[in-house]
Amino acid sequence: MKIDHVAFWVEDLEAMRYFYLTHFEATCGERYMNPVKKFYSYFITFNDGGSRIELMHRADIAANSQQRGFVTGIAHLALTVGNRERVDAMIAHFRAHGYKIIGEPRVSGDGYYEGVILDPEENVIELLAEN
DSSP states (O other): OOOOOOEESSSOOOHHHHHHHHHHEEEOOOOOTTTTTTTTEEEETTTTOOEEEEEETTTTTOOTTOOOOSSSSSSSSEEESSSSHHHHHHHHHHHHHOOEEEEEEEEEESSOOOEEEOOOOOEEEEEEEOO
16 A cells, blocks of 8 residues: 545645646646636646645635634645755755744654755655655
């Protein structure tokens, strides 16, 4: 078994699509639309390994909703990006592009070498070195 994809609700579907396609080695499928539910989504595929995320938007999904599964955001997304030097380079890249760095590269308590950023909607993205 393997995880096919992880999905999360976003407020600005196009901005989030742009973020992942611009800053990560990823491709994107066609936009899906369900006109009845006013639901839109994209699948973003990371080129190394085929892992995917689904970015989803519906106008009635709010950041402060209390209904499980119908809130914006995720706890965090952890992406293995290569070695420690690649983690350092990506943190420098995101800093240069004005993104918030909330965790400088370091070895975490559970043994990962990681740097942590916030995406445009302030979801936590961990950039990990391969162990």
